[in-house]
Amino acid sequence: MENVGVVSVIIPVHNVENYVHNIFEFMNSQEYKKWELIFINDHSTDNTIREVNREKQGIIQRVIIKDNSGIGVSAARNTGIKSSLGEYIAFVDADDKIKTNYLRVLVENIIDTKADIVMCSYVEVLNGSTKVKLLPWNGLIKSSNDIRNKIIPRVVFPRKNEKQEWLPVWRTLIKANFLRKSNILFNEKLSQAEDFIFLFELLLNSKSVSFIRNSMPYYYIRRYNSALNSFIENNLEHQDIYHSLLVECLNHYGIYEKLKIRYLSNKAATYSIAISNATRINNKVETLNEIRNVRAHYVKDRKLNTFPISHLYNRVSVKMGLYLLKMNCIHILELIYSTKEKHRRGKLN
Known part of the structure; x- marks a missing residue:
């Protein structure tokens, strides 16, 4: 099958013309080469899409552009999911950074563990300073009961001496078949914490999830004007x-x-x-x-x-x-x- 091993990387874009070159640079440098890029144009009014069309010239991987069918990032990501052809689905925010081993680390882990979902730790970048954000868990959790007893409580809210963990959808790899069978999409009524509800529901539906605590291939760039x-x-x-x-x-x-x-x-x-x-x-x-x-x-x-x-x-x-x-x-x-x-x-x- 043509989609075996392919990662569909979904990237909503809204007025990010200055970041498009970086996205292609990061993807071209990936050690894992079986990917497709799905750009969802979230009502951009600048030259974002022109830059995407220019940068995709010469790229051997599939690069497609879709217009957002609704308003906001939730609708954009849903459009991306519905347009994806890969065996796995990943999300990247247009203004963040990924290391060359980003896809390789996630794919190797999901193949080894056969998990429905894989998450890695990440690095937060603010004003040039970096802070490592380690997951509180490591390894494979391989039963629904263990997910509900060990993961879900802390995600809802941590008790004293427990590390709080939020659920950004980037730094996550999801089996496409599992996602489709779960029939879960981003709730388009939400403009805040849409990642959390999406992944929270997926965790509650999953039979296995794998955590890569000691690898931080994703760089989340915090911006003062956020x-x-x-x-x-x-x-x-x-x-x-x-x-x-x-x-x-x-x-x-x-x-x-x-x-x-x-x-x-x-x-x-x-x-x-x-x-x-x-x-x-x-x-x-x-x-x-x-x-x-x-x-x-x-x-x-x-x-x-x-x-x-x-x-x-x-x-x-x-x-x-x-x-x-x-x-x-x-x-x-x-x-x-x-x-x-x-x-x-x-x-x-």
Whole structure:
């Protein structure tokens, strides 16, 4: 079969003309040569697609360009999945970097372990400084029960002395047949944490997953002007969609009650993030109003606001934020979180 061993590398692109050459350079230098590149044009208005067409000249591997059928990265990745012909599926973000052994490490592991999903560690790059992000697990987990008991709880939210692990879809290789049989795609209603829900559902459907802890062939480039540093409109509404899907998953697989405190700790962190987001508005009056909006949201959140804050697994600072939110101490929250945000931004510069 022509697709045996081929990796379909899906890359959503939106106004990234300055990164297209790097993408082809990284792919051409891969030690593993059986790949196809699928660019999904996510409504670019610059010369991104012209650059892709120019760079793909002379490439012997299959390079295709598809237009996004919807809006946003989730729809773009779904278009890529539906267009893929490979035995395996991988995702790369256009402005990140991959080492020459990236595909080889993942493919060799998935062949050796016969896992449904393979994940590797990665390196985070910020302002030229690098930080190794090691997976908390290593090796093959080869049963659904072990995945649900050893992996899923920590992914939902870590307890004390457990390392928190998020689920970016890049640095991951997935068997295409497993993905299609699972009938799981990215939820196009989500504009935040879409990776998490996608991989979370896949983990809950998988019978085996392999972790490569001691190899870091993917470089995640964090940028100061990313969403983490700008005010996000309707943030809480987006979080509501994410949490409704997460609860739906936990209930569907019968593990909500077992993981209830972990889940509520996850949701508590959402409110702390929402307050931080409010402080990114460059207007104190509007920031205070947004924090009041966060509190109004919290008051309606019966799952969380009726649960003892002291029982949550969050850091003390997050718990204190919830206490202050409950007591309607809006000005104190603005002062504390504005100071924290200023300190965080200072470290990024």
